[in-house]
Amino acid sequence: MQATRKIMEQIINASKISRKPAYISYPVLRSEDNKIYLAAFSIEFDDSEKECQRVYITMDIENGQMKTSRICKTTDISKISLQEENASEEFNDQVYGLMDGIRQSLIEGVPLLTVRERYTKYMNTIFGAVSNDYKIIYKDLSNILKYENPVQKKHSIDQVRWDPEKNLSNIPEMLYKIAEQIAEYIRFLPMDAPNVIRYEYPDFCLEKDQEMMCNPWSELLVKLHTGYDRKRHYKTTTKKKTILTTCMMGQSKGCIFGCCPYFIAAYIRFLKDFRPEELKRQRDLYKKNRFSIDAKGLNRLKCKIHISKNAEKEKIKSGLRLADSGNFFMIQKDNVIRISYIDGKLETATQVNENEISIENVNNNPPDQIKDINGSIVNEEWIYALYAVYLVTNGMWNDFFNENSSNTKEVKSLEIKDSETKEEKPAKAQEKRTESNLTNFSYVGFDLGKDECKGTQQTYAYRCANNPECRSFYGIYQYTDNSDLSAVNDILRALKTRGAVSGWEMVELNKLPEKFDQNILYVVRDIRTKKVPEILEIFATGCFVLLCGDKADVESLLEASPIIQEMYTKCMLYGNKPDVQEVYQKVYHLLPESLKRSMKNASKEQLADWIHNNILPRNVESAAEYIAWRCTVERKIVFKVGDIK
Numbered sequence: 001m002q003a004t005r006k007i008m009e010q011i012i013n014a015s016k017i018s019r020k021p022a023y024i025s026y027p028v029l030r031s032e033d034n035k036i037y038l039a040a041f042s043i044e045f046d047d048s049e050k051e052c053q054r055v056y057i058t059m060d061i062e063n064g065q066m067k068t069s070r071i072c073k074t075t076d077i078s079k080i081s082l083q084e085e086n087a088s089e090e091f092n093d094q095v096y097g098l099m100d101g102i103r104q105s106l107i108e109g110v111p112l113l114t115v116r117e118r119y120t121k122y123m124n125t126i127f128g129a130v131s132n133d134y135k136i137i138y139k140d141l142s143n144i145l146k147y148e149n150p151v152q153k154k155h156s157i158d159q160v161r162w163d164p165e166k167n168l169s170n171i172p173e174m175l176y177k178i179a180e181q182i183a184e185y186i187r188f189l190p191m192d193a194p195n196v197i198r199y200e201y202p203d204f205c206l207e208k209d210q211e212m213m214c215n216p217w218s219e220l221l222v223k224l225h226t227g228y229d230r231k232r233h234y235k236t237t238t239k240k241k242t243i244l245t246t247c248m249m250g251q252s253k254g255c256i257f258g259c260c261p262y263f264i265a266a267y268i269r270f271l272k273d274f275r276p277e278e279l280k281r282q283r284d285l286y287k288k289n290r291f292s293i294d295a296k297g298l299n300r301l302k303c304k305i306h307i308s309k310n311a312e313k314e315k316i317k318s319g320l321r322l323a324d325s326g327n328f329f330m331i332q333k334d335n336v337i338r339i340s341y342i343d344g345k346l347e348t349a350t351q352v353n354e355n356e357i358s359i360e361n362v363n364n365n366p367p368d369q370i371k372d373i374n375g376s377i378v379n380e381e382w383i384y385a386l387y388a389v390y391l392v393t394n395g396m397w398n399d400f401f402n403e404n405s406s407n408t409k410e411v412k413s414l415e416i417k418d419s420e421t422k423e424e425k426p427a428k429a430q431e432k433r434t435e436s437n438l439t440n441f442s443y444v445g446f447d448l449g450k451d452e453c454k455g456t457q458q459t460y461a462y463r464c465a466n467n468p469e470c471r472s473f474y475g476i477y478q479y480t481d482n483s484d485l486s487a488v489n490d491i492l493r494a495l496k497t498r499g500a501v502s503g504w505e506m507v508e509l510n511k512l513p514e515k516f517d518q519n520i521l522y523v524v525r526d527i528r529t530k531k532v533p534e535i536l537e538i539f540a541t542g543c544f545v546l547l548c549g550d551k552a553d554v555e556s557l558l559e560a561s562p563i564i565q566e567m568y569t570k571c572m573l574y575g576n577k578p579d580v581q582e583v584y585q586k587v588y589h590l591l592p593e594s595l596k597r598s599m600k601n602a603s604k605e606q607l608a609d610w611i612h613n614n615i616l617p618r619n620v621e622s623a624a625e626y627i628a629w630r631c632t633v634e635r636k637i638v639f640k641v642g643d644i645k
Contacts, residue, residue: 001104004038004096007064011040011057025134026095026126028142029061029102029119032068036061036106039141056141062107091129098122104233109190109198112144119144157188158274160197162267166242169285171264172294176283177326178217182265183272185224195238199269201262203230205255207489211497215329216256218340234262243267295395301332303359303581305390310366313401319384320392328385334580335359335608336373339382355382362386461571465494473500473521473544475571478554480616482525487573491546492521501544509533518542528553532561539567551615580608583624590628595637602640610639 004027012024022044030039037058044055056070099122105115123142127135168176182202189198203209204220212219234247243264246255271279286293307316322328327342341353355372362370367383391397464470473495477487488504495501504521507513512533516522524536527549536545547557547568558565584604591599607627616623630638 001062001100001107002064004099004103005092007038007059008040008096010064011042023134025138025141027059027099028123028138029106029144030058030141031144032058036112036144037067038064038103041137041141043137054137061103095122095125098125101231110200110233156190157197157199157270159194160191160238160270161195162197162238162270164241164243164267166244168243168264168268168271168279168282170293170297171243171286172297173286173290173324174294174298174326174328175264176268176286177324178221179261179264179268181221181326182224182261183269186262186266186269188266188269189233196235197238197266197270198233198235199262199266200231200233201266202228203232204228205232205257207256210256210493215331215340218329218342220261221327221342234266236263291392291395291397294392298389298393300393301330301337301390303332303335303337304363305359305387306363307387307390307400308366310368311384311387315367315380315384316387316391316400319381319386320388322381322385323389323392328382330386330389337362337386339378339386341382355379461491461573462494464571465491466498468498468500471500471541472539473546473571474539474568475546475573476554476557476568477546477548477573477575478551479548479575480550482548482550487575488523488546488548491573495521495544512536516540516543516545518544520544521546523548525549526553528556530556530560532557532564537561537563537567580604580611583607583611583627586624587628587631590624591631595631595635598640599631599637602637606641607639 008024008027022042025041027038027040030037038061039056039058041057042055054071056068057066058068059066098118102115102118102122105118106112123138126138130138171179185202187200189200191198202220202224204216204223210216210219212222244259245263246259268279271282329340331338331340335358337357337359339355339357343353355376355378356374357370357372357378361372362383365371367387368377368380370378370383372378388397391400461473461475464473464475473491475491479487492501492504496503501521502519504523505517506523506525508526509524509529510526510533512522512524512535514535516535521544524545524547527547536547545568547554547564549557558569581604584607587607588596588599610627611623617626627638
C-alpha cells in the first residue's frame with residue numbers, strides 16, 4: 001500500500017505546475033460505481049478573484065493511481081479565502097496515519113461499518129483545522145458513510161483447514177496461558193482464498209510501542225485488559241509448518257517478543273472456535289511430555305539457585321501453578337532477578353507488581369525470609385514459583401520429586417547437574433539452540449531476548465525516574481560501548497511515561513545551554529574534563545540530566561568536582577557487563593596449568609569486583625579471553641585479592 005503522505009505529496013507537486021495559488025484538500029473516502037476510492041479536491045484561485053476552479057479527483061485506494069478528474073467552475077465558493085493556516089507536521093502525521101490505518105482495513109476486507117468510528121474521528125480531526133466553507137466541500141466529496149461495503153469476500157475462517165506440524169503440543173504451559181489470554185483479542189477477517197488466514201491483532205510489536213518499565217509480556221497483557229485499541233491486520237497462508245513464526249516487520253525492525261505471540265494466539269482462537277477436540281488433543285499430548293518440552297523450550301536462568309532445605313515440596317508444586325498462570329514473569333540481569341506479577345482481575349489492572357531480588361539473598365535464606373533489594377520481605381509464593389521455574393527449565397523436576405531421595409541429596413544433585421550442564425554444553429550448540437524456532441519463545445518471563453533491563457544494575461536511578469514525587473533527575477551512565485544507549489532509552493521511557501519530559505537532547509559538555517529546559521532529558525557526552533561547567537553543579541527542581549561516558553571519562557569528571565560526585569552518583573547506571581559465572585568458568589579453562597591451581601582460591605565475587613572496577617575492551621563478549629590473557633602476561637590471577645607473582 002502506498003502511504004497516504006506520498007500520494008498527497010504527488011498531488012501537491014503536480015498542482016505547482018500551474019503556478020496559481022491553490023488549496024489542496026486532505027484525502028477522504030468516496031464510493032462510486034459500487035467501489036471505494038480515495039478522493040481529494042483542489043481549488044485554484046484566479047487573479048480576478050471572481051471565479052474559482054474546483055477539481056475533484058478519485059484515486060485507487062491501495063496505490064493512489066488517479067482514476068477520475070472532474071473540473072467544475074463555480075461562483076459559490078469565490079469568496080473562500082485561500083489563507084488557511086499551515087498545518088504542523090505533527091498534525092499531518094496524525095491525519096495521514098489515521099487514513100493509512102483506515103485504508104489498510106478496507107483493502108483487507110474489513111466492513112465499512114467496522115471502520116465507521118475511525119473514519120468519523122478522521123473527518124472530525126480535519127474539520128477542527130479548516131474553515132466552515134471548506135467543511136461543506138469535504139462533506140460533499142465524502143459520501144462513503146452512506147454506503148455499505150461493496151467488497152465482499154467469499155471465504156470465512158470456519159472453512160479453513162489449518163494443521164501445522166509444529167503446533168500447541170510443542171508449546172510450554174507458561175507461554176500457552178499467555179497466548180490464551182491474547183487469543184481473546186484476535187478477530188478473524190473475511191478471506192479471498194480458502195488457504196489464507198486473515199486476522200486483526202493488537203498493534204504492540206516493536207520497542208517503540210513500549211511505555212512501561214516492565215517486560216513486554218506484562219505490558220501487553222495490562223494494555224489489552226485496560227482498553228488498548230491500536231489494531232493491525234495480518235494475512236498469511238495455512239501452509240506454514242509451524243506456529244512459531246515472525247512477520248516481515250518483526251524481522252526487519254526487531255520484534256520485542258522474538259517470535260509472533262499473535263500467530264500462536266490466532267491458532268488457539270481458531271481451535272477453540274472450530275476444533276475444540278483438536279485443541280484438547282494437542283494439549284493432552286503436551287502434558288504427557290511436559291517437563292522434557294519445557295526443559296528444551298524455555299530458557300534457563302543464568303545462575304545457580306540453591307533450593308532451601310526448609311522448602312516444602314507441595315508449595316513448590318503450587319509455585320509451578322503460579323508460574324503457569326500466564327501472569328508471572330522473570331528476567332535476570334547479573335546477580336539480580338526481577339519478578340513481575342499481574343495481580344487481581346486483569347480487566348482492572350493498571351500496573352505490574354514487581355520485586356528485584358539478589359541471587360545471593362535467594363540462596364542464603366529460607367523462602368519465607370527472602371528480602372528484595374530494598375529490604376522488604378518477598379511474597380513467599382513468588383519464591384516457590386522461582387524454585388519451580390528453576391527446576392523445570394533445568395530438567396530437574398522429576399529428580400527433585402523422587403520420593404526415594406531426601407531434600408539434602410536432591411539439592412546436591414541439582415547443583416552437580418547444573419554445573420555439568422554449564423561446562424559440558426558446547427558454545428556452538430548453545431547458539432544454535434537459541435536461534436532455532438524451537439526456542440524463539442523460550443524467554444517467556446526469564447530471558448527476554450531483548451534484555452530490557454540492560455545497563456540497569458543500580459536501582460536508585462530507576463526508582464527516581466519512575467517516581468512522580470521525584471521532580472528532578474541527576475545521574476551518570478558509565479558504559480562499556482558508546483553505542484549502547486539502552487540505559488538512556490530506559491530512563492527516557494520512564495520519565496516520558498509519567499509525563500516528566502517530552503523528549504531528549506544530546507549535548508556535549510562544552511556546549512551546554514545557559515539554562516536547562518525543564519521538559520527535556522539532557523544526555524551529556526564527552527564528559528572527560530578538568531573544568532566542570534557551573535550549570536552541572538546547580539540543583540534545580542524540574543531538571544533532568546544524564547552524564548554519559550566510559551570509566552575513564554566518569555573518573556575524570558568525578559575527580560574534577562566533588563559536587564558532581566555527590567549529586568550524580570546516587571543515580572548511577574552501568575552498561576553491559578559480561579556474565580560473571582560464564583566468564584569465571586571460561587577463564588579457568590583458558591588459563592595455563594600453572595595458574596589454574598591459584599585460581600581455585602579466587603572467588604567469583606572477586607572477579608565481579610575486578611570487572612566492575614576495571615576498563616574492559618569494547619567487545620565485551622571476549623572479556624574472558626582478555627582476562628585470561630592478562631593473567632598469563634602478568635603470571636598471576638589479576639582479580640585475586642592478595643595474589644603475588
